Amino acid sequence: MLTRSEAPARPQILYSCYTNYSREGEQFVPEHVFSYQLAGTLLLDEGSQTHALVPGTFRFLRRNHLVKFQKQLPADGSEFRSLSVSFSQDMLRALAQEYGYPAAARQPPGTAVLALPDHPLYQSYLASLRPYEQLALPDHAALLALKAREAVLVLLQVNPELRDVLFDFSEPGKIDLEAFMQKNFRFNVAISRFAYLTGRSLATFKRDFERLFRTSPSRWLVQRRLQEAYYLLKEKSKTPSEVYLEVGFEDLSHFSFAFKKAYGVAPSKLLGAS
Known part of the structure; x- marks a missing residue:
């Protein structure tokens, strides 16, 4: 995960792994993220609510939110592991045009973290990523971009209500x-x-x-x-x-x-x- 709001761009598919200490910090979430908790616990605090994400948890993080995080090692001292797939606005615009999804109206402010119930399609997609665990390198950017697009289609199949969130390309509106x-x-x-x-x-x-x-x-x-x-x-x-x-x-x-x-x-x- 990004650890500061000014951190460099993240890869589209990212494995996080820590073995000898827990980490905490804060981040600005610039793009939507589909994520899965493999081991350890991730605490996400969005100011008014804290989410505890345990192994086996799927989640969706909405872009343009502030979140504090704490990555806790498992009780047995083994490594913390999570998988994140981020969706750039350019990729989502191209996918919306290709598949005929209209741009959505600006969505009202909502929670930064959406819990996603387990689903066979999510599990199948997760299994398909395992061979690519070591491919987060520039030479494999095109392949990983295809897997990120696939993640969007899986999300839309399982959670069609996310369409208006994913294809809302507006900037934040004036709020209280x-x-x-x-x-x-x-x-x-x-x-x-x-x-x-x-x-x-x-x-x-x-x-x-x-x-x-x-x-x-x-x-x-x-x-x-x-x-x-x-x-x-x-x-x-x-x-x-x-x-x-x-x-x-x-x-x-x-x-x-x-x-x-x-x-x-x-x-x-x-x-x-x-």
Whole structure:
């Protein structure tokens, strides 16, 4: 998976495998993804809901969403493994034209993660990918592109209601700014990304934001993240090292400095100061 919103383009078919540690982070999901959990557990937090994906789980991730992830190794210490097939907009447009699917109207905002029930067609497709596990190389791009197209057709056969999601090629529409920011302030992404996801240019986003919150986006984000950190430290007895990434700070030292400046006490001393 992409680990940051500015990460390079991912292969269309990607096997994730980790053997000696669990991983966590956050990502912007730029394209739709069809995925299967092979081993270990994947936790996906989209701000208002957390999804626990266990081995044998199929899922569909909708594009243009922010998600925090945690990849947990199996209890026996063996490797974490998952398989993801991503669908570029160019590929979906070409497939829609070839098969006569009309472009869909803009879909309303919805959950980032859709659980897919097991189905024989999914299992057959998964089995067909096993010979290609080691083919995520440039020389095999054409072959993998065909398998990605096949995944779209399988999804449409099993879940025809996904047609309007897959063939919605519109950019995000203008949405409720306050509700979006209250849901997503924990994500450490650029202000320009927040602007895009709320259907605004950067200039319009800043103007609307300051009219609504009476402060700049960057200042509000720091204040809101510190409020959440205070709650987690004080009421949930979490440690600073557990909290700083969860609320959207990049490093512990910056978090500690900002927290002490705001509350007059280091986060590590908060409980002792009560």
